[in-house]
Amino acid sequence: MTDVSTTDSIDDLGPVDYLVVEFPAGASNFTGEMATELVALVDAGTIRVIDVMLLAKDADGNIDVMELSDVGELGELRKIEAELAEMLAEEDVAHLAAAMEPGSTAGVLIWENLWAAPFASAARRSGGQLIANGRIPIQAILAAIEADQADEATNTEGA
Numbered sequence: 001m002t003d004v005s006t007t008d009s010i011d012d013l014g015p016v017d018y019l020v021v022e023f024p025a026g027a028s029n030f031t032g033e034m035a036t037e038l039v040a041l042v043d044a045g046t047i048r049v050i051d052v053m054l055l056a057k058d059a060d061g062n063i064d065v066m067e068l069s070d071v072g073e074l075g076e077l078r079k080i081e082a083e084l085a086e087m088l089a090e091e092d093v094a095h096l097a098a099a100m101e102p103g104s105t106a107g108v109l110i111w112e113n114l115w116a117a118p119f120a121s122a123a124r125r126s127g128g129q130l131i132a133n134g135r136i137p138i139q140a141i142l143a144a145i146e147a148d149q150a151d152e153a154t155n156t157e158g159a
Helices: 033-043 075-081 090-098 114-125 138-158
Strands: 016-023 047-057 063-067 105-113
Touching: 033 047, 033 075, 033 105, 047 075, 047 090, 047 114, 063 090, 090 105, 105 114
Parallel strands: none
Antiparallel strands: 016 105, 047 063, 047 105
């Protein structure tokens, strides 16, 4: 895995995404399963981790920001920690933290989609540019599936 700053060419980069996972006060159960899955994605060449940070918001709304290198025991994450770039600006962190509930902690992950890099490069070489992207929340997908199943059941009963 290489750092984004040492990539041969910016034209070779795949799309970059981020996610924030919040853990309400008293509800986090860090078993190491998330680290195992993240390392598996890196090892498979699916993603390149660009940045990981941890945010903690106390009851008064104060934010403590920790980079992965600030965490004592990294376990499996040790192999990706050495190559991370600090990508988020202070204002980005403040914006993310504003969405957090007091007393909660959150993990922020920024990654490059290596699986999509060849397609993204081909699109750029062809003169294309990404003008929009997004995510469909899993809850919306599940709701759509349930609605379809309910419609099918209604149509089957009425036939």
